[in-house]
Amino acid sequence: MSSKSRTPAPAAAAGRAATKKELPERFRAYKHVWVFIEQERGVVHPVSWELMGAGRRLADKLKVDLAAVVIGPEGVATQQAVAMSFGYSADLVYLVANNILADYRNESYTKALTELVNTHKPEILLLGATTLGRDLAGSVATTLLTGLTADCTGLDVDADGSLAATRPTFGGSLLCTIYTLNYRPQMATVRPRVMPMPERTARPVGRVITHALDLREDDIVTKVLSFLPDRDSAKSNLPYADIVVAGGLGIGSPENFQLVRQLATVLKAEYGCSRPLVQKGWATADRQIGQTGKTIRPKLYIAAGISGAIQHRVGVEGADLIVAINTDKNAPIFDFAHMGIVDDAIRLLPPLTAAFRARLMSESRGRSKAAGASS
């Protein structure tokens, strides 16, 4: 077993100074950092709070305000999203509350957000790279004729105050830092769990700037007839799981993949996999971890028979503790795992599962006895 360090921060972009042009006069008034607070059916997506943490760091560096943008129907849930935004360190909130916004529709949300941007002129606008966020960010950037860096893994402000948005490129083999030099706002999306969740503090509701949306139902082409939840959406919660057990090609067969699932069940964990297992049909796409799958940030990640290719690594680096089981002591995963076990996962997983089961059962019996004795 060995302790390993993390990937070094990406090097600063070279030669950029030579390419930088002057920001046109009409964009000079653009100030402050905004985060779009994504809510659907009264529930705020946690990625919004993760982005408030990232936005706070950017705003502090730029010495500007951090604003949350809440768009939704009138009512308690939208007001709660406003109140929570202050708990996640918003200096102010821009609010568009209108019952026409009850369901997400690209047209109405794009209109609301672009109107806000054109009126109040933020320099940075961040959205979650969720299905909704990707849809909205693309159309807002297109409408505003500005740049959008999608699926960022790092956000920073460089010496001249420009947003440095870093994301994988060339199939994940390189990290590139992208600038929106001559347009505003500078827009970026970030996937859930890429940024750490900030602490929420008890803060009173502060300044709320409301915007009246001039839009009638007849103006919107898309109609929501009914809402059918995705039957698979409740199945995996990989990005927000505390423990994740995953298998890779080294597992050898779909039958052996059950060993991964069994360990996950005993640990009350989510199970996941590398991309080839999805391609082979051994697991569904919602279980894939990595650059083109889910980003995870668990307290414990157990990877069995996974080599640790860069496209997998970028999805798991936020884990507090990575334990890798691999027969090859030179496998790349041992470069970033905190603990490495050089062994056959197919042989090791059953006794490991049995040991965890016995340990957890005895702990739970101990707790029941203690509870019985004290009552």
Ligand SMILES: Cc1cc2nc3c(=O)[nH]c(=O)nc-3n(C[C@H](O)[C@H](O)[C@H](O)COP(=O)(O)OP(=O)(O)OC[C@H]3O[C@@H](n4cnc5c(N)ncnc54)[C@H](O)[C@@H]3O)c2cc1C
């Ligand atoms: C554009 C692009 C996007 C991609 N996106 C993703 C992504 O999101 N997620 C992802 O995972 N991959 C992704 N990939 C694929 C990625 O490059 C790797 O090919 C993939 O991660 C390898 O999967 P693996 O580790 O399961 O298989 P392999 O690389 O074949 O590794 C298997 C490992 O198992 C070990 N092993 C063999 N037998 C045993 C045993 N009995 N016990 C223990 N260990 C054993 C071997 O030593 C080896 O290290 C992407 C690739 C591209 C080009």
